[in-house]
Amino acid sequence: MTAAPDHRPTFANVSLTERLDEAMPLLLIPILVVLGFVAIGAPASWLTLTVSGLAMGMMIFIMASGLTLVFGLMDVINFGHGAFVSVGAFVGVSVLIALGDWTGAASLLLNMSAVLLAVIAAMAVTGIMGWGFERIIVKPVYGAHLKQILVTVGGLIVIEQLIHVIWGPDEIFINRPETLKGAVTFAGAAMEKYRLLAVGIGLVLFVAMRVVLRRTKIGLIVRAGVENGPMVEALGYRLRLVFVGVFIAGSALAGLGGVMWGLYQEVITAGMGERMMVLVFIVAIIGGLGSVEGAFIGALLVGLLQNYVAFLEPKLALVSNIALMTAILMWRPQGMMPVVKAK
Amino acid sequence: MSDLILSLKDVHTDIAQYHILQGVDLQVPRGQVTMLLGRNGVGKTTTLKTIMGQWTAKSGEILYDGQDITRKPVFARARAGIGFVPEDMGIFSDLTVEENMALGSLSGKLEPKRKDWLLNAFPALGTFWKSEAGNLSGGQKQMLSIARTMAEDRALYLIDEPTKGLAPAIISTMAQALRELKAQGASVLLVEQNFSVAKALGDSAAVMDDGRVIWTGVMAELSENKGLQERLMGLSMEAH
Amino acid sequence: MLVKLLSGDQPRSAILTAILLVILICLAGAPFIFDGVRALDTAARICIFILLVASYDLLLGYGGIVSFAHTMFFGLGAYGVALASTYMGRGFDALLLGSVSGALAAVVLALLIGLFSLRVRAIFFAMITLAVASAVAVLVSQFSGLTGGEDGLTYKIPRVLTSANRMGDFLGTRISGKILNYYLVFFAALILFLLLLRIVNSPFGRVLQAIRENDFRAEAIGYRVVWYRTVATCLSAATAALAGSLFAIWLRYVGPDTTLSFEIMLDILLMVVIGGMGTMYGAVIGATLFILAQTYLQNLMGTASEATSALPLIPDLLDPDRWLMWLGILFILSVYFFPTGIVGRLRARRAS
Numbered sequence: 001m002t003a004a005p006d007h008r009p010t011f012a013n014v015s016l017t018e019r020l021d022e023a024m025p026l027l028l029i030p031i032l033v034v035l036g037f038v039a040i041g042a043p044a045s046w047l048t049l050t051v052s053g054l055a056m057g058m059m060i061f062i063m064a065s066g067l068t069l070v071f072g073l074m075d076v077i078n079f080g081h082g083a084f085v086s087v088g089a090f091v092g093v094s095v096l097i098a099l100g101d102w103t104g105a106a107s108l109l110l111n112m113s114a115v116l117l118a119v120i121a122a123m124a125v126t127g128i129m130g131w132g133f134e135r136i137i138v139k140p141v142y143g144a145h146l147k148q149i150l151v152t153v154g155g156l157i158v159i160e161q162l163i164h165v166i167w168g169p170d171e172i173f174i175n176r177p178e179t180l181k182g183a184v185t186f187a188g189a190a191m192e193k194y195r196l197l198a199v200g201i202g203l204v205l206f207v208a209m210r211v212v213l214r215r216t217k218i219g220l221i222v223r224a225g226v227e228n229g230p231m232v233e234a235l236g237y238r239l240r241l242v243f244v245g246v247f248i249a250g251s252a253l254a255g256l257g258g259v260m261w262g263l264y265q266e267v268i269t270a271g272m273g274e275r276m277m278v279l280v281f282i283v284a285i286i287g288g289l290g291s292v293e294g295a296f297i298g299a300l301l302v303g304l305l306q307n308y309v310a311f312l313e314p315k316l317a318l319v320s321n322i323a324l325m326t327a328i329l330m331w332r333p334q335g336m337m338p339v340v341k342a343k
Numbered sequence: 344m345s346d347l348i349l350s351l352k353d354v355h356t357d358i359a360q361y362h363i364l365q366g367v368d369l370q371v372p373r374g375q376v377t378m379l380l381g382r383n384g385v386g387k388t389t390t391l392k393t394i395m396g397q398w399t400a401k402s403g404e405i406l407y408d409g410q411d412i413t414r415k416p417v418f419a420r421a422r423a424g425i426g427f428v429p430e431d432m433g434i435f436s437d438l439t440v441e442e443n444m445a446l447g448s449l450s451g452k453l454e455p456k457r458k459d460w461l462l463n464a465f466p467a468l469g470t471f472w473k474s475e476a477g478n479l480s481g482g483q484k485q486m487l488s489i490a491r492t493m494a495e496d497r498a499l500y501l502i503d504e505p506t507k508g509l510a511p512a513i514i515s516t517m518a519q520a521l522r523e524l525k526a527q528g529a530s531v532l533l534v535e536q537n538f539s540v541a542k543a544l545g546d547s548a549a550v551m552d553d554g555r556v557i558w559t560g561v562m563a564e565l566s567e568n569k570g571l572q573e574r575l576m577g578l579s580m581e582a583h
Numbered sequence: 584m585l586v587k588l589l590s591g592d593q594p595r596s597a598i599l600t601a602i603l604l605v606i607l608i609c610l611a612g613a614p615f616i617f618d619g620v621r622a623l624d625t626a627a628r629i630c631i632f633i634l635l636v637a638s639y640d641l642l643l644g645y646g647g648i649v650s651f652a653h654t655m656f657f658g659l660g661a662y663g664v665a666l667a668s669t670y671m672g673r674g675f676d677a678l679l680l681g682s683v684s685g686a687l688a689a690v691v692l693a694l695l696i697g698l699f700s701l702r703v704r705a706i707f708f709a710m711i712t713l714a715v716a717s718a719v720a721v722l723v724s725q726f727s728g729l730t731g732g733e734d735g736l737t738y739k740i741p742r743v744l745t746s747a748n749r750m751g752d753f754l755g756t757r758i759s760g761k762i763l764n765y766y767l768v769f770f771a772a773l774i775l776f777l778l779l780l781r782i783v784n785s786p787f788g789r790v791l792q793a794i795r796e797n798d799f800r801a802e803a804i805g806y807r808v809v810w811y812r813t814v815a816t817c818l819s820a821a822t823a824a825l826a827g828s829l830f831a832i833w834l835r836y837v838g839p840d841t842t843l844s845f846e847i848m849l850d851i852l853l854m855v856v857i858g859g860m861g862t863m864y865g866a867v868i869g870a871t872l873f874i875l876a877q878t879y880l881q882n883l884m885g886t887a888s889e890a891t892s893a894l895p896l897i898p899d900l901l902d903p904d905r906w907l908m909w910l911g912i913l914f915i916l917s918v919y920f921f922p923t924g925i926v927g928r929l930r931a932r933r934a935s
Binding site for chain 1: 647649699706707709710711713714715717718721722725726845849852856896899900902904905907908910911912914915918919922
């Protein structure tokens with residue numbers, strides 16, 4: 001055996017600028033939070049807004065994570081993603097209304113059980129819907145982006161109309177469960193209990209996703225598949241099954257996002273998912289299509305910015321997020337943490 | 344014919360509107376290293392990819408170990424025992440060397456004895472076990488690609504230009520690994536432009552031109568006959 | 584002579600020609616053929632949407648570019664006329680200034696979006712246009728002091744174009760300024776449509792289609808792809824804005840949900856796909872079909888819904904408010920089974 005000459009790759013000395021550049025996306029969050037503090041001034045307001053922003057960001061992340069992963073892995077753009085958000089909201093809210101006794105009670109246990117059941121129902125329905133959607137609508141148009149956009153928009157329209165057929169034409173109002181109403185005060189700032197819960201759930205989900213992606217075999221296959229699908233298949237894995245699985249998971253997550261968003265707004269409409277899609281797309285683009293971490297950071301930035309600007313100058317809220325997207329794309333045209341695709 | 348691990352009969356493959364393979368007939372004997380030779384652009388890579396299933400044959404028949412796999416999906420062919428080392432190596436850059444290797448074994452577990460043997464054959468892999476594969480040099484990536492395919496026992500290895508652009512010292516490491524494969528009873532179909540490697544390793548040879556196999560025979564016969572080489576491939580292989 | 588007018592782009596199918604002729608005649612003679620305000624309004628809408636959808640076909644069908652910003656351009660043209668008429672008072676100068684500034688604003692915005700698309704992947708482009716269009720819609724609603732917000736703007740147009748302008752009778756129909764207004768809309772839409780036909784059949788149009796088929800190749804041959812795409816976007820935007828201006832002149836009212844909503848964008852998509860992408864005539868068929876369905880199909884569905892009211896679920900599916908669902912299903916089926924649309928199907932039949 002000849003000893004191979006030592007080909008030590010030169011990544012030993014990463015300069016400070018390079019390190020900074022790598023960590024920049026993550027650093028943007030504290031930077032924005034600090035800027036927010038400077039702009040808003042009053043610590044109490046700032047704290048309330050920061051919690052709202054993080055809560056909103058978490059919910060957008062939950063909705064966006066499915067979309068970005070599906071795109072990264074399957075190269076599929078699903079403009080119908082918003083429909084799953086809406087359906088999830090309606091299913092979840094229906095369960096909550098049916099369990100009115102539990103949500104009306106002053107018991108945290110009963111309340112949380114009701115919410116849990118609502119979430120499970122919503123995710124189950126949207127998951128199954130996702131499976132059907134993938135089979136019937138998406139599968140025939142793999143690889144054809146134009147047709148995908150058209151067909152999934154069509155699916156969005158039809159599903160939204162079906163919501164009207166099943167649940168009627170009006171919006172539905174929903175009250176949060178008893179123990180989740182109201183706010184806690186801390187340092188003079190009022191922070192709604194529900195929003196704190198949303199932040200908690202979002203964090204748990206993010207960590208769970210990271211663990212699945214980084215520590216499990218299936219996560220490994222997904223990460224490899226995002227980079228080079230054909231090679232994964234050549235190693236003997238059934239990539240199609242993984243695709244379907246990820247699509248179902250993404251749809252279920254959208255459903256979860258829908259329930260949470262519905263409780264956040266305390267009203268649901270058939271078009272709510274469609275309206276969220278603008279922010280979801282912005283988040284997916286900012287984060288880099290295919291990257292869960294990128295979507296997480298992007299979502300928090302969007303949520304925080306939306307809430308800060310809504311306080312300072314309400315009319316500019318959505319525009320500020322477009323400005324954010326423009327700025328980030330100028331800096332990194334592929335998004336903050338794009339996935340390196342093998343071409 | 345059980346002494347053939349692979350047999351292609353009149354295989355045609357189209358890529359977009361280009362008719363690349365125009366009736367390929369190929370036999371790969373069991374337990375031998377078969378070289379697939381020819382100038383650039385004659386369809387060698389397409390042939391390997393058609394065998395693997397990444398391109399679907401428009402017509403013709405592919406028999407693997409007696410079974411017709413012409414219409415089988417890629418993953419089924421891999422599971423049947425075909426391993427593929429593509430020209431671009433197919434390394435997952437964002438994953439660590441360890442994770443790349445784990446993907447090579449369907450069960451997820453790299454058998455300890457197998458792991459030891461591979462790390463012995465390719466020491467560089469051990470050094471960078473926990474590093475991202477994207478940080479490896481070209482030669483190391485190539486070694487990883489082969490090692491990954493060897494993580495499990497395979498009956499047939501399809502290898503596309505493994506020594507392209509590599510330093511001589513690494514090439515001999517590679518050649519040694521391929522010899523070990525053969526010693527274990529595996530069959531290899533190897534596309535290789537490096538003539539000394541071809542000469543050293545090849546038992547049989549098939550030469551392609553214009554999407555067809557135009558000559559098959561024993562490697563020794565080809566390597567000794569300069570005139571034949573020039574006729575088949577347009578130049579003497581010694582010039583490489 | 585007729586062929587020249589159509590820039591050499593003939594229908595190429597007897598049935599299609601027949602349908603187009605019928606539509607043309609009905610639109611040209613609408614005030615005389617049909618009775619009632621609603622019919623005339625439907626005809627005007629058809630004219631305007633034919634133009635709007637045709638301008639989108641230039642982008643999507645011929646350029647292969649998916650954009651969700653089209654209603655934004657439509658809205659710019661509409662609000663241009665509305666704002667001019669509101670703040671300058673009624674008059675042709677307001678209409679002219681409004682239309683021109685609407686079209687200019689559309690072109691500038693199209694330029695910005697087009698140049699920005701230099702830096703991003705094509706898939707991002709669709710999402711970005713969606714985001715920008717939504718932002719503009721929100722902005723318009725919120726600066727209500729200027730734009731009338733959610734309620735929109737109502738304004739006056741030159742008196743000669745309104746029903747107050749009595750001009751006597753002709754062919755058994757009372758002629759008023761409204762008829763004049765209609766013919767303004769009709770002829771403007773017709774001329775602009777023929778202009779679009781000219782564009783897509785010109786060398787520019789052919790290069791655009793080549794780029795749609797294979798942009799790498801086109802670039803390799805020497806065409807600056809980005810320039811062609813940007814010009815196409817600008818032309819498409821300007822025409823859409825002019826369609827919006829016509830809409831504003833006809834309706835004498837603009838509001839965010841009649842001119843800027845995402846629903847209209849979806850409607851345009853339906854019309855262009857069902858009619859046939861990349862054909863221009865598809866826009867005619869698609870728009871006519873859609874608007875007629877929107878106006879009259881709902882009645883039909885209403886009757887059917889009542890007739891089946893005893894059954895479960897069916898009446899809800901046939902509820903006239905659900906007409907969009909059926910069109911959505913038709914849309915999906917079109918994309919799969921006749922991607923060339925009705926026009927494509929008719930032409931293929933003729934060929935076979």
